[in-house]
Each structure stands twice: as structure tokens, then as C-alpha cells.
Amino acid sequence: MTRDSESRLGRLIDEVSAFADEIVVGVDVASTDRTFAIAADLADRVYRFDHPPGQLAAARMLIFRYASGDWILSLDDDESITDSFDELLPSMMADPVVTNYWFLRQWIVDRETSAYMRADPFFPDWQLRMFRNDPSLVWKPARAHSGYTVQGLSRPEPRVAIHHFERVLLSDDERADKIALYRDAGSSGVCERQYGAVDAEMPLGIAAPRRSVAPRPRGHMRAVIDPEINDPPIRRCAPWGGHILRLDMPTRLRPGQVFVYEAVARNTGLQSWSSNTWSMRGPLLYLSYHVLTADGAPLVWDNPRHGVSHLVRPGECTTIIAEAKAPSAPGAYLFEWDFVCESETWFAQNGSLPHRVAVEVV
Numbered sequence: 001m002t003r004d005s006e007s008r009l010g011r012l013i014d015e016v017s018a019f020a021d022e023i024v025v026g027v028d029v030a031s032t033d034r035t036f037a038i039a040a041d042l043a044d045r046v047y048r049f050d051h052p053p054g055q056l057a058a059a060r061m062l063i064f065r066y067a068s069g070d071w072i073l074s075l076d077d078d079e080s081i082t083d084s085f086d087e088l089l090p091s092m093m094a095d096p097v098v099t100n101y102w103f104l105r106q107w108i109v110d111r112e113t114s115a116y117m118r119a120d121p122f123f124p125d126w127q128l129r130m131f132r133n134d135p136s137l138v139w140k141p142a143r144a145h146s147g148y149t150v151q152g153l154s155r156p157e158p159r160v161a162i163h164h165f166e167r168v169l170l171s172d173d174e175r176a177d178k179i180a181l182y183r184d185a186g187s188s189g190v191c192e193r194q195y196g197a198v199d200a201e202m203p204l205g206i207a208a209p210r211r212s213v214a215p216r217p218r219g220h221m222r223a224v225i226d227p228e229i230n231d232p233p234i235r236r237c238a239p240w241g242g243h244i245l246r247l248d249m250p251t252r253l254r255p256g257q258v259f260v261y262e263a264v265a266r267n268t269g270l271q272s273w274s275s276n277t278w279s280m281r282g283p284l285l286y287l288s289y290h291v292l293t294a295d296g297a298p299l300v301w302d303n304p305r306h307g308v309s310h311l312v313r314p315g316e317c318t319t320i321i322a323e324a325k326a327p328s329a330p331g332a333y334l335f336e337w338d339f340v341c342e343s344e345t346w347f348a349q350n351g352s353l354p355h356r357v358a359v360e361v362v
Helices: 009-016 035-042 058-066 084-094 172-184
Strands: 024-028 045-049 071-073 079-081 098-110 115-117 126-132 153-164 204-206 224-230 242-248 258-267 285-293 298-300 317-325 331-341 355-361
Touching (some): 009 079, 024 035, 084 098, 126 153, 242 355, 285 317
Antiparallel strands (some): 098 126, 242 258, 285 331
């Protein structure tokens, strides 16, 4: 995805043509130079997009409308990737379990020497950049600078580096404008340390620049161009959905009694469910319950959470067996069971129906 990059885009497309089966470029309609013409001349698929007002993240999910490969590598127009990626790519794609790879990003400060900043907050700077072409595993939160979240097993690959040329391409004034743009889009100051002033005594490392090689001939005559302008909708959260088919638990309990429940649930959304322990940046997904009065008024909203043990794709079912606890005071209660994506949403807030069980504590 790019904007006003006529001086950089051709170089990047030439580089990735050495290994990419398909090059997809999204061009911001706000571009005022020849970016779109260059993309149409060199890439395989080209589309245009318009950012919703005050939003920079929604367009990131458009790639799933256009990419046809098994894996997606995401690069920005001010970046390059080391030759080691080309050599390791076949084995990375052949791994049957990993769903996403992380690479080191090196902030270049001198293109002639390939010097990069080798200290906090610039190094180590791990970036999630390669993931399976499966939108049920991938989500881009609406806030700026949040990065993709990908479910499934993550793997860092320290032998691959992404060279980031932002420090040699932008002036201080341009960088200040960039920070202001991100703040307006709701970045909440994330990553701003990396765009601030640099300590003149910061340790430097020397990166291995990508060798200049002739690009591989492309297999197309002209790019496939989408004539429409994408206006991606803003979604507050991922398209989660769930339905509890059966929940077995005692309905007569002692005060404070710990009991075992068994829940069978179907994934009715568009996002897969997975254990957050597998991923370096996956959603924190759990089944939990609210304790309500007999007439439905909330008493205790947050209670222990329990995650799924395996990947549950849309339409599939899973069973969760775990412990819960009865209220400490006798009385009639409702246990309202629901899934939650931590710091994002309860599924009921996203359209799913929670599951209620009437309980008597005696």
C-alpha cells in the first residue's frame, strides 16, 4: 500500500520480483504523482483505496480481496528485504504448522554504508510481515500503527532483516507531519519514540544490503487493474461470533463452591479461534461468564477465563472443560456465558447471543 512513491516504488517492485509469484499494489487515491501509473506498469494486480475519515488502518484488510497466493509478504515503499529471505523462503512456506513469521527491522541512517541504529527503541524491532493468505486468521485493528494480528503459531526469523529507510527519506518537518497524522488517526502515541530525535552517540550496526540483481521477468503483459475505488468500512472489532450449543453445569450449588462445567460451542463468526499461547501477536480469546441476579441485573461481570485448546475455524465446534465458582451468598442467580476477545469485545456486543443457566445457591 502506497502513496506518492514514484521515486521509490519501481525499485521495490524490481526487488521483490526476484521471489514473488504475484505483486499486488494498493494506491491511495490521495496520491498526486505517477505512483498509480508505475504500479500499473510493473505489478500484477493494482487497486485504489480511500481512507475513511480519520482512519489509516481499515484499508490493510483489502489485500485479501486481491492476493491469490498461499502466503502474503507485506512491505512498505520505504523498505527493502535482505537476500537471505529469498534463500529461506521455500523452507518457511513449507512449514505445515507456522501461520506467521516475524523479521528484524533495521532503521537505516546511511544508505552508502548501510549503517543502522542498534539500540532502543530502534533495535531489536521485530515486525510481523509474512502470514498465510487466510482472512479467518488475520485481523487489522482500527487504530493506527497497531499492525496485523495473526492467529496460530508465530516464528521469529532473525536471519531475515527488513531495511527501513524512513530516517534517510524524510525531513524533520515531514516526520512531524507524519506523527500528527498518526495521532489524528488514534495512534495514542504508539511508536512515536522511533520518530523522535536520535541520540548522536547511539551505537550503529552495519546491515547487509540487498544485492543488485536483474529482476525476474514477469509473467503478465499488463497488470489486472480494479477500476473501482475501495472505500473500506471501519469495523470496531474483528468479525467474532459464537454459539454455545450445550453447557453442562450443576444448577444447585453451595456458597463459594468450585465446580466443573463442560461447554460445546460453534464458531459462527468469520474469525478462527485459537490459543493465544501460540502467537506473538494473536487475540486473547476466552470463554467466561457473568453472574446476574435472577431478573438479569449484573452482579459480577468479570470472572475466570478459559481458552480453547486448538484452532477452531468458522463453522467448526469445540469443547471446553474447566472450573467455575458459585457466588458466596445464597440466592437465585443467572450464569451468563459468553466468549470474550480481551481488550476488544464480548461476543454478545458483536451480535452473538449469550447462554444463560439458572442457578440456586443454598
